[in-house]
Amino acid sequence: MAVFTKVSLKEARELLRRLHLGELQKLRGIEGGIENTNYFVTSDQGEFVLTLFERLTAEQLPFYLHLMKHLAQAGIPVPDPRADQRGAILHTVCGKPAAVVNRLPGQSQLAPQAAHCAAVGDMLARMHLAGRGYERQQPNLRGLPWWNETVPVVLPHLTPEQADLLGAELAYQNHIAASSAYTALPRGPVHADLFRDNVMFDGEQLTGFFDFYFAGVDTWLFDLAVCLNDWCIDWATGAHHAERAGAMLRAYQAVRPLAAAERQLINAMLRAGALRFWISRLWDYYLPREASMLTPHDPAHFERVLRQRIAHPLQA
Ligand SMILES: Nc1ncnc2c1ncn2[C@@H]1O[C@H](COP(=O)(O)OP(=O)(O)O)[C@@H](O)[C@H]1O
Numbered sequence: 001m002a003v004f005t006k007v008s009l010k011e012a013r014e015l016l017r018r019l020h021l022g023e024l025q026k027l028r029g030i031e032g033g034i035e036n037t038n039y040f041v042t043s044d045q046g047e048f049v050l051t052l053f054e055r056l057t058a059e060q061l062p063f064y065l066h067l068m069k070h071l072a073q074a075g076i077p078v079p080d081p082r083a084d085q086r087g088a089i090l091h092t093v094c095g096k097p098a099a100v101v102n103r104l105p106g107q108s109q110l111a112p113q114a115a116h117c118a119a120v121g122d123m124l125a126r127m128h129l130a131g132r133g134y135e136r137q138q139p140n141l142r143g144l145p146w147w148n149e150t151v152p153v154v155l156p157h158l159t160p161e162q163a164d165l166l167g168a169e170l171a172y173q174n175h176i177a178a179s180s181a182y183t184a185l186p187r188g189p190v191h192a193d194l195f196r197d198n199v200m201f202d203g204e205q206l207t208g209f210f211d212f213y214f215a216g217v218d219t220w221l222f223d224l225a226v227c228l229n230d231w232c233i234d235w236a237t238g239a240h241h242a243e244r245a246g247a248m249l250r251a252y253q254a255v256r257p258l259a260a261a262e263r264q265l266i267n268a269m270l271r272a273g274a275l276r277f278w279i280s281r282l283w284d285y286y287l288p289r290e291a292s293m294l295t296p297h298d299p300a301h302f303e304r305v306l307r308q309r310i311a312h313p314l315q316a
């Protein structure tokens with residue numbers, strides 16, 4: 001669990017009052033996240049989530065918060081940031097930038113079946129289309145420039161075999177990013193971290209996408225690849241799971257069919273998605289931050305996924 005910053009009852013009570021969200025009844029630190037400090041906040045008006053942003057700055061945050069508002073207004077089930085009486089949705093708590101959103105109903109589905117993967121594919125495509133009218137711009141801050149910057153930092157911690165793989169894959173992704181097919185990929189605001197633990201379900205009914213704090217403008221195909229790499233693999237080996245992947249891809253394409261350049265680059269983007277999370281997990285593992293409760297994610301998982309993606313590309 002990650003509570004990097006402790007929020008007092010007094011501070012939470014004052015914030016709720018400022019946002020006209022009623023009287024504080026309960027404040028509980030949330031287990032599970034690794035980036036931000038999160039609390040469930042209960043008031044006489046309902047249940048909310050208070051997030052204190054530990055890495056993102058007040059300059060970066062409006063992109064995410066207004067994106068969530070934009071998507072919520074377009075009917076996509078995402079948390080809707082609450083405004084104060086001046087209309088501001090970015091607040092300050094304990095000297096850190098903070099937001100309060102509605103708590104989504106449902107639970108994470110950590111052992112998804114094909115029906116769950118189809119629901120994610122369908123809503124992901126709807127979200128991509130709904131994001132077209134969003135005007136703020138911010139790149140994916142965990143994209144290629146960050147990989148190029150971070151790989152040299154983690155390389156000294158790796159075995160020679162791992163370092164070879166990481167270096168070769170980074171070179172491959174730089175090569176892909178310079179290609180005309182890559183330039184032709186459709187793009188827009190993407191979630192970029194839509195893992196099993198960032199989606200809520202009530203049975204097979206999808207009730208929400210959340211944790212938009214890695215979102216950015218990137219290719220829609222990268223977003224789909226991140227989902228395929230998490231929802232549609234055999235967990236132990238990282239191998240592609242044909243039934244679940246087929247369900248996700250069919251549902252996505254029923255809303256937005258893939259373009260020719262996307263079909264051409266799907267394997268490259270699956271590799272990019274695996275590389276992105278291998279690098280960030282290595283970075284979190286070898287250069288950890290202080291947190292009162294924190295469980296780092298296992299970097300070896302995405303090394304396995306990457307090796308699988310290289311050895312067994314999807315057939316067209
Ligand atoms: N809007 C929300 N509605 C319901 N639960 C939420 C919401 N936001 C966060 N959570 C809960 O908090 C946990 C951690 O949040 P997350 O955004 O993943 O943290 P982090 O940004 O640190 O990775 C989630 O697994 C989920 O249980």
Ligand SMILES: N[C@@H](CCOP(=O)(O)O)C(=O)O
Pocket residue numbers: 032033034035193195197198211277280281297
């Ligand atoms: N999904 C990423 C880590 C990002 O953390 P989150 O808790 O904000 O989703 C991973 O699995 O490495």
